[in-house]
Amino acid sequence: MFERILCVMDCFEGAQVSLAHLEEFKRAGTQEVVVLGVISLDGCGWTGRNLEECRLDQFDRERAGLEVVLKEIEKGSVKGKMRIEVGTSTHTILKAADEENISLIVMGTGSGSVKGLLLGRTTTEVVKRAKVPVLIMR
Numbered sequence: 001m002f003e004r005i006l007c008v009m010d011c012f013e014g015a016q017v018s019l020a021h022l023e024e025f026k027r028a029g030t031q032e033v034v035v036l037g038v039i040s041l042d043g044c045g046w047t048g049r050n051l052e053e054c055r056l057d058q059f060d061r062e063r064a065g066l067e068v069v070l071k072e073i074e075k076g077s078v079k080g081k082m083r084i085e086v087g088t089s090t091h092t093i094l095k096a097a098d099e100e101n102i103s104l105i106v107m108g109t110g111s112g113s114v115k116g117l118l119l120g121r122t123t124t125e126v127v128k129r130a131k132v133p134v135l136i137m138r
Contacts, residue, residue, distance in 0.1 A: 001029045002133075006097050008107035008126075009037050009066055019069065021137075022076040032079040034100050035069050036093065037062035039086045059084060089122040094129055105130055109138045 005025060025033070039058045066082045073080035083100070085092045097105055105126060109119050119127070119136065127134045 002104040003029055003031050004100060004102050004104075005030050005033045006093070006100060006102040006105045007033050007035050007069075008093055008105065009035050009062075009069060019072050019076075022073065022078060026076065026078055030078055032081060033073050034081045034083055034096070034102065035066050035073070036096050037066050037082075037084040038089050038092045039084065040089065055086065090125040090129070093122070093126050097130065097132060103132055105132060105134045106137060107134065109136055 002025065022030075022033075039055065039062055062084050063082070066084065070080040070082055081100075083096055085096060087095075093105065093107070096102070107123060107126065109123055123134075123136060127136070
C-alpha cells in the first residue's frame with residue numbers, strides 16, 4: 001500500500017517517532033523510506049557569514065543527522081535513501097514527493113502552538129496540497 005514513504009526530518013524527535021513505527025510501515029508494504037532534510041537559508045544573511053559557507057555548514061549538520069536515521073531504517077530491513085534540498089519547506093517537500101514517486105508523506109506537526117494540537121504552517125500547506133496521504137506524527 002505505502003511502498004515508498006517520504007519522511008520529512010524537520011526535527012530529531014519527529015524522526016524518532018517515525019522510526020518507532022517502521023515495523024508497522026513495513027507490514028503496510030513499505031519497501032523504501034526517503035528521508036528528506038530541507039535547508040533554509042533564511043537565517044544566513046544576518047549572521048554576516050558568507051552565504052555559501054552557511055549553506056555548507058547547514059548541509060553538513062543535516063547530513064550527519066540523516067545518516068543516523070538511515071542506519072536505523074536499514075536495521076529494520078527497509079531500504080533507505082537520503083535527500084537534502086535547499087528551499088522553502090512546503091514547495092521542497094511536495095516536489096520531492098512527486099520526483100520520488102512517494103505513496104505516503106510522514107512529517108511532524110511543525111511549529112504549531114498549544115503543544116502540538118495545532119499544525120504549523122508548513123504541515124498545514126503540505127496536507128492541503130499533497131497528492132498523496134500525509135501522516136502527521138507528534
